[in-house]
Amino acid sequence: MPKDNPGFNTLAIHAGAQPDPTTGARTTPIYQTTSFVFNDADHAAALFGLQQFGNIYTRIMNPTQAVLEERVAALEGGTAALAVASGHAAQLLVFHTIMQPGDNFIAARKLYGGSINQFGHAFKSFGWQVHWADPADPANFESQIDERTRGIFIESLANPGGTFVDIAAIAEVARRHGIPLIVDNTMASPYLIRPLEHGADIVVHSLTKFMGGHGNSMGGIIVDGGTFDWSKSGNYPMLSEPRPEYAGMILHATFGNFAFAIACRVLGLRDFGPSISPFNAFLLLTGIETLPLRMQRHCDNALAVARWLKGNPQVAWVNYAGLEDDPNHALQQRYSPNGAGSVFTFGVKGGYEAGKTLVEGLQLFSHLANIGDTRSLVIHPASTTHRQLTEDQQVLAGAGPDVVRLSIGIEDAADIIADLEQSLGRL
Secondary structure: OOOOOOHOOOOOOOOOOOOOOOOOOOOOOOOOOEOOOOOOOOHHHHHHHHHHOOOOOOOOOHHHHHHHHHHHHHHHOEEEEEEEEEHHHHHHHHHHHHHOOOOOOEEEEOOOOHHHHHHHOHHHHHOOOEEEEEEOHHHHHOOOOOEEEEEEEOOOEOOOOOEEEEHHHHHHHHHHHOOOOOEEEEOOOOOOHHHHHHHHEEEEEOOOOOOOOOOOOEEEEEOOOOOOOOOOOOOOOOHHHOOOHHOOOOHHHHHHHHHHHHHHHHHHHHHOOOOOOOOHHHHHHHOOOOOOHHHHHHHHHHHHHHHHHHHHOEEEEEOOOOOOOOHHHHHHHHHHOOOOOOOEEEOOOOOHOOOOHHHHHHHEEOOOOOOOOOOOOEEEEOOOOOOOOOHHHHHHHOOOOEEEEOOOOOOHHHHHHHHHHHHHHHO
16 A cells, blocks of 8 residues: 555555465455465474464464454554454453453443353353443442452443443553453444554454444454553463463563464464354455445434434333433544444333334344344344343343344435334334
8 A cells, every 4th residue: 555544444445455466366365275385394393483474274374364354453553463253252362361260350231242141151161250340430440450350341332232431431440450451342343433542452343243244254353452561560471471382482572562462363262263264254354345334324324213213102212322412422422423333222112022022023124133234133132132131130231121222234214214113103
């Protein structure tokens, strides 16, 4: 690219990519191979010893995946990235890299239901503990930090309610205590919010959602902000102490501001193996090329739908930060002036049964457990994604019995509204 600081639209198309040197193919090829030939024995030894970068085995890295990693790192403003099989895989590798048995982390209470389940149940098998905090109150995070706390985890735009979080205020808490801030930026995408610019140290995504955008491929990614000193406290031994499997190499001392991404790759992905396939990486790269166009249309449509729902007599409330009277509106204007995102919730008069009935009556909307598709999607979280929680936990997570979550697509807004109108009219 000829310009030193290309714009977001240009990066979404070009970052990390160049014509294939052998064939001249302009689109990044799908390198559908398990492994790669070494030049000689010394070359192989240098690759395995982390003394030289290059391809060994697709479980660890692959040229198609590498373009995806470089592109997302560029869009987020990070130093490096690691693409993996899913957003959940990304979270597992992040915490595996920073946590030891007996350690804990603080997580925002308003999160995707799957993350709540992963943190509260699956992570216990590793001896990792989670403490829950109110994302609207940074002091609530600080009050729970102790000598075994190793990180803070939030969503920039909380699922399912579309609630904005004051990233900078929580980042300040993390800095005061010498722990990294990890931000799930799935719902916003870097088109709306770049958490590293507001004090985050690590960003994760489910690429399955808005980044890919077409509901056709699973993927996740970890972006290293290069901002955290992993050696200062001695609390992150996987980065600050000699690694026996790499001849005593200290990863932070060796790789500096992209050491975290390297550690996730060579200590986590290498052994747990949640690799993204080259084909999925190719599809996600293709989707990212239109990310800025799609996200703006998502936001414009969502605002039109939220305004219409606000005036419908069957609707008890609408939670969308793009509405001028929404309690989150000021945060939305500060962090995401391009729009409030595609996903939001509203309450149906009649509670649990009315919510289920509404979902079943929609025709244009697809009833499924996903967000970030070109198509409009709907779900009733209390009966699906958050059903493993108690009713009190559902309410705290923004997924109470009357809540319906919409992920507004890029169809004509009039058609989206018409579908909602006909189904609400049946209640």
